[in-house]
Amino acid sequence: MAFDQSALALRGLTKRFDRPAVDALDLTIRTGEFYALLGPNGAGKTTTLRMVAGLLRPDAGSISIMGTDALNDPVAAKQVTAWVSDEPMIYDKLTPLEYLEFVAGLWGVDPSLAEHSAHELLVSLGLETNLHERCEGFSKGMRQKVALAGALVHNPRLIILDEPLTGLDAVSARHVKGLLSERVRGGCTVIMTTHILEVAERMADRIGVISSGRLVAEGTLTELRQQNGRGDTSLEDVFIALVDGEAAAA
Amino acid sequence: MTTAALSWFARHEIRLAWREWLAIMTGGRRGRRRAVIIGLLVFGALLHVPAYAVIGRYATLQETPDKSTLIVITATIFLAWSLMLSQAIESVTRVFYARSDLDLIMSSPAAIAQVFSIRLAAIAVSIIAMATLLATPFIDVLVFGGGPRWLAVYGLVIAIGLSAAAVAIAVTILLFRMIGPRRTRLVAQIVAAVIGAGFVIALQIAAILSYGTLSRFAILTSDAAAAFAPGPDSMLWWPARAALGDSEALLLLLASGLLLLGSVMVTFSAGFADTAVRASTGTAAARRSPRSRAFRSGSRQQALRRKELLLLRRDPWLVSQSLMQLLYLVPPAVLLWRSFSDSSVAIILITPVIVMAAGQLAGGLGWLTISGEDAPDLVTAAPMPPSRLIRAKIEVVLLVIGVLFAPLVMALVLASPQQAAVTAVGIIVAAASATAIQLWFRVQARRSQFRRRQTSSRLATFAEAFSSIGWAATTALALSLPTAALITGLMTLAILAATWKFSPRRD
Numbered sequence: 001m002a003f004d005q006s007a008l009a010l011r012g013l014t015k016r017f018d019r020p021a022v023d024a025l026d027l028t029i030r031t032g033e034f035y036a037l038l039g040p041n042g043a044g045k046t047t048t049l050r051m052v053a054g055l056l057r058p059d060a061g062s063i064s065i066m067g068t069d070a071l072n073d074p075v076a077a078k079q080v081t082a083w084v085s086d087e088p089m090i091y092d093k094l095t096p097l098e099y100l101e102f103v104a105g106l107w108g109v110d111p112s113l114a115e116h117s118a119h120e121l122l123v124s125l126g127l128e129t130n131l132h133e134r135c136e137g138f139s140k141g142m143r144q145k146v147a148l149a150g151a152l153v154h155n156p157r158l159i160i161l162d163e164p165l166t167g168l169d170a171v172s173a174r175h176v177k178g179l180l181s182e183r184v185r186g187g188c189t190v191i192m193t194t195h196i197l198e199v200a201e202r203m204a205d206r207i208g209v210i211s212s213g214r215l216v217a218e219g220t221l222t223e224l225r226q227q228n229g230r231g232d233t234s235l236e237d238v239f240i241a242l243v244d245g246e247a248a249a250a
Numbered sequence: 251m252t253t254a255a256l257s258w259f260a261r262h263e264i265r266l267a268w269r270e271w272l273a274i275m276t277g278g279r280r281g282r283r284r285a286v287i288i289g290l291l292v293f294g295a296l297l298h299v300p301a302y303a304v305i306g307r308y309a310t311l312q313e314t315p316d317k318s319t320l321i322v323i324t325a326t327i328f329l330a331w332s333l334m335l336s337q338a339i340e341s342v343t344r345v346f347y348a349r350s351d352l353d354l355i356m357s358s359p360a361a362i363a364q365v366f367s368i369r370l371a372a373i374a375v376s377i378i379a380m381a382t383l384l385a386t387p388f389i390d391v392l393v394f395g396g397g398p399r400w401l402a403v404y405g406l407v408i409a410i411g412l413s414a415a416a417v418a419i420a421v422t423i424l425l426f427r428m429i430g431p432r433r434t435r436l437v438a439q440i441v442a443a444v445i446g447a448g449f450v451i452a453l454q455i456a457a458i459l460s461y462g463t464l465s466r467f468a469i470l471t472s473d474a475a476a477a478f479a480p481g482p483d484s485m486l487w488w489p490a491r492a493a494l495g496d497s498e499a500l501l502l503l504l505a506s507g508l509l510l511l512g513s514v515m516v517t518f519s520a521g522f523a524d525t526a527v528r529a530s531t532g533t534a535a536a537r538r539s540p541r542s543r544a545f546r547s548g549s550r551q552q553a554l555r556r557k558e559l560l561l562l563r564r565d566p567w568l569v570s571q572s573l574m575q576l577l578y579l580v581p582p583a584v585l586l587w588r589s590f591s592d593s594s595v596a597i598i599l600i601t602p603v604i605v606m607a608a609g610q611l612a613g614g615l616g617w618l619t620i621s622g623e624d625a626p627d628l629v630t631a632a633p634m635p636p637s638r639l640i641r642a643k644i645e646v647v648l649l650v651i652g653v654l655f656a657p658l659v660m661a662l663v664l665a666s667p668q669q670a671a672v673t674a675v676g677i678i679v680a681a682a683s684a685t686a687i688q689l690w691f692r693v694q695a696r697r698s699q700f701r702r703r704q705t706s707s708r709l710a711t712f713a714e715a716f717s718s719i720g721w722a723a724t725t726a727l728a729l730s731l732p733t734a735a736l737i738t739g740l741m742t743l744a745i746l747a748a749t750w751k752f753s754p755r756r757d
Contacts, residue, residue, distance in 0.1 A: 053631050078633035089625040091557070093564035101545045105553020106632040111545035118545070134564075150628065 006064070007031045007158050007189035013051060013061035015213075021047040023213035024061070029206075031066075031157075034184045035191045036200035036207045040243050044213035045193040046085075049160050052191075053083035066157055079107065082156035086163035088147035092136035096122050096146045099135065100153045107154035114153060121149040125175055140167035148176060152183065159183065161192040165199060177203060201235040209239060211246040259365060263372035271376070297387040305388050309395025311494060317476045323490040330385075331410045332445050334377050338418030339442040341373045346422070346526050347435055356526070366522035367515045370419055374511060378411030399495030405504060406492045412507030416514040423518045426525055447577045550634045551642040558619050558646040565618070565697065597665060598729050601673045602722035604658055609680030609718025612651050614700075616688030619643040622697035644685055651681045669729055676725035683717040683746055690753035713749035717742060 008029040015022040022044045029035045039045045050056040052063055054074050063070040063077075070077035090099055097118060104114030122131055125145040130138070135146060144167055151159060159180070165173045180190055181203065194200055200207055201221055209217040209224075217224055224238050275286045311319065345366070355365055385407050392400035421441065425434045480486055492500035518525075546556070581603075620643050623629060629639055655677050662670035691710035720742030727735035 053627070055627055055630050075633045075635060078631055081631065083627060083631040085627055089627050091561060091624050093561050094557070098560070102553055102557045103628065104545065105548065105556070106550050106629070106634065108550055108633070111547045115545040 007033065007066055008052065008191065009062075009064040010048070010052070011062045011064075013048065013063065014059045015044075015047050015051060015056065016059055020213050022051070022058070025210070025213060025215060027208060027215060027218075029189060029191055031189055032184065032187050033189055034180070034203055034205045035189075036204035037191060037193045037210060038197070038200060038207060038239055039193075039210035043210045045210055046162050047213075048210070049083075049162050049191070049193065053081060053160050054078050055083070080157040082151035082154065082159045084144075084147055084151045084159070084161045084164050086166045088140070088143040090135050090143055090146050090150070093134055095130075095132050095134055096127055096149065097131050099146055100150055103150040104153050109154045117153050117155070118149070121152055121179075122146075124179060125149055126172065141169055141172050144168055145172060145176070148179070152179065157188055159188060159190045159192075161190065163193055163195065165194065165196060197235045197239060207235070209242050211243055216246050217242050255360070256364060256368060259360070260368050260372065263369055264375065267372055267376045271380075294383075294387060298390060301387040301391045306391055306395055309392045309400070311396070314482075315490075315494070317479055317482070320482075320487050320490050321475055321479055323493060324487060327406070327410065327489045327493065330381065330407075331414055332448070334381055334411055334414035335418055336442040336445045337380070338373060338377050338415045339422055339438055339445070341377065342370065342415075342418045342422045343435060343438045343442075345369050345373065346426075346431075362526075363519040363522050366526065367519050370415070370515065371511075373418075374412055374415035377415060378408050381407050381411055400493075402495045402497065402500050403493050405500045406489060409492070409500070409503035409507040410489065412504075412511045416507070416511040419511075419514050419518060423521070423525060431525075444577065451577055451580055550632070551638055551645075554629070554639065554642040555646050555649075558643060559650075561697070562615070562618065562646070562650065598669065598726065600658075600662070601669060601676060601729060602726040604655065604673055605676035605680045605725045606718050606722040608651055608655055608677040609684045609714070609721060611654070612647055612681035613684035613688060613714040613718070615647045615650055616644075616685040618697060618700060619646050620685075620688050621692045621695050622700060623694070624697055626694050640689065644689070647685050648678075648681060651677065672725050672728050676721055676728075680718050680721040683721065683742075684714050686746070687714050687717065687749055687753075690750055709749065709752060713745060716745050717749075720745060 006028050008027070010025055010027040013022055013025040013027075014020065025044070025048060027048075037045050037048070047056065051058045052065070052070070054070060054077065058071070065077040066080050068077045068080075091102075094102065100118035100122070101111075101114065104111065104118065109117075119131075122128065125148065127142065127145055127149070130142065135143060138146070144164065148164060151161075161180075164176060168176060177199065180192075184190055192200075192204075204221075206218065206220055207224060208215055217227060219227065221235055221238075224235070224242075225233060228238050228241050272283070272286075275290070308319075308323075315323075356362065382404060385403065389400060389403045392403065422434065422438055425437055425441075429437060488499045488503055492503050548556070620640070630636075632639070659670050659674045659677070662673055687710050691707045693707075720738060724735050724739040724742060727738055
């Protein structure tokens with residue numbers, strides 16, 4: 001795996017609401033890497049990702065996406081980025097194909113390429129029988145799959161996913177994981193938050209643990225185990241030890 | 251279900267209705283309660299002034315008025331009843347389609363028919379309460395000027411409220427059985443809108459066709475109406491007689507209202523559970539769109555405009571709301587058509603009505619396209635500057651307004667090119683003003699929250715209304731008294747400037 005350039009670089013990223021949500025966060029994710037960002041509820045994971053996706057303006061710090069300063073040139077940064085949230089936001093009155101056509105139009109993708117890609121994505125996610133049905137009757141899992149297809153239809157180089165497996169059944173989750181792994185193999189970078197630690201353990205090249213808006217640990221699973229002196233314990237044990245340690249220190 | 255349990259559930263329903271009403275009035279902010287109560291009291295006190303102007307002269311009416319007066323009173327009561335019916339149909343529809351507590355109710359050991367009966371009875375109570383609240387200033391004026399016999403109007407409000415709720419339940423459930431749950435939701439909304447506006451509009455059209463005026467009283471007080479109306483002993487006059495203090499008529503109406511509501515409940519209660527289940531699952535049934543054509547090319551803005559237009563076309567809420575706005579355009583359109591033959595000066599009245607409708611419709615469309623974005627993250631994360639995004643959405647609003655109002659302006663060109671020009675300018679300015687207000691007060695909301703859009707900002711709601719009224723008045727004056735138009739135009743601009751000053755987004 002070649003990590004020759006950083007896909008995402010955050011320096012001193014800060015965001016305050018009533019209290020600091022993200023606190024001078026430094027983070028580097030290499031090109032072609034699958035990165036899992038873990039942390040307890042309210043740790044600042046979603047806020048961080050929303051700032052990276054251009055949905056939230058940071059109070060301080062910098063964001064570089066594929067070498068582009070995302071705060072100074074957000075359009076260029078967004079062109080290569082895709083965002084999927086845990087709450088799939090799609091249009092009830094559009095069909096999956098119409099939704100993907102709209103997304104492709106927003107990203108300026110060639111219509112013939114987009115159409116082929118849209119069909120392929122929706123079929124691979126098991127939505128072939130629902131291509132022409134309006135999304136209003138879809139289950140949460142189906143909506144999540146449409147949203148994910150929308151994120152992939154413009155061939156992003158950086159995919160940002162916030163709890164993408166929420167609401168998906170086992171088969172759908174496997175489909176999604178397969179799609180993401182395929183994209184990573186193709187050189188795409190994925191940063192994902194998840195509470196399903198098994199997914200992070202099995203899929204992520206590196207794992208970052210965030211607590212109170214700060215990165216408290218980072219590395220491969222083996223490195224995290226070594227850092228915590230926990231031998232061959234599971235990621236869950238390592239994670240709980242890290243979070244408990246941070247809580248005690250606070 | 252025991253009597254105690256039923257009364258407990260009734261209290262629960264009334265508490266929910268009260269909180270929902272309070273949330274609508276306060277925009278969901280607790281701190282505003284006191285201000286809202288004071289505001290309502292002031293509004294109620296102020297409402298006595300127009301109430302006196304409209305109804306004060308009728309306070310001294312005798313119990314046996316002439317036929318024309320009976321017709322006017324009966325028509326007014328029928329108008330109130332149709333408005334209550336419109337509100338009731340919407341409320342009943344919501345009872346069956348609101349899924350928030352349906353699962354809880356259906357999974358509980360309570361008798362579903364009884365629970366729904368109470369829920370529907372609560373609708374009758376809330377509709378009567380609201381009507382009573384609005385009628386109070388008018389009744390006060392009548393009691394003050396004509397004595398306590400006018401207190402009978404309260405009884406009449408209760409009677410017509412009961413019958414409106416009964417008819418609403420019957421209409422909604424029959425629609426349900428005839429056309430199915432999915433279509434009922436849309437059709438019921440449209441029926442509610444048409445009923446709410448239909449009676450006034452029908453009277454106006456009749457008045458235009460017969461007397462060349464927009465005044466609905468022209469036809470009600472005409473000799474033709476008096477000749478056509480039944481004799482003084484007819485049941486048709488019971489509501490009017492009840493309002494005038496005839497206790498026998500009032501008791502009969504109250505008894506009929508209760509009987510009607512009770513009969514409807516008994517007739518339909520057995521199917522309430524089935525209706526609720528079908529409604530909740532029916533809305534989720536798959537709706538297929540036409541087989542796809544090839545993906546279309548175009549700019550990012552074009553993609554956004556296409557999406558907005560498609561969503562507007564497929565939005566049942568908007569269809570009913572637009573229909574309501576467009577219904578009010580029917581009388582001026584008829585007036586326009588009639589004026590071709592006799593070149594009546596009344597044609598000038600068309601311009602302010604059209605301009606007002608354009609402003610109001612643009613406000614609704616503006617909210618739907620600018621604030622009512624169901625995938626805000628997606629469009630914000632898209633690689634296009636926010637200014638272009640907003641511009642594309644504004645273009646959609648203006649485009650739709652243009653398409654809807656262009657035929658009227660074109661027709662006006664044939665009658666009076668100068669008036670057509672003034673109307674066109676008025677439409678553009680009113681639509682642009684309403685859209686600007688929506689832009690300054692934009693919030694992130696789901697399109698399904700359209701019904702509550704007024705609650706997010708009272709200032710925006712009032713500003714939108716005053717702006718439309720201001721531009722309507724300005725265009726009317728521009729055609730008849732240009733100097734005065736300058737003054738109203740400046741006043742409307744001042745309203746817009748003040749609105750901008752107080753808006754949260756002055757960018």
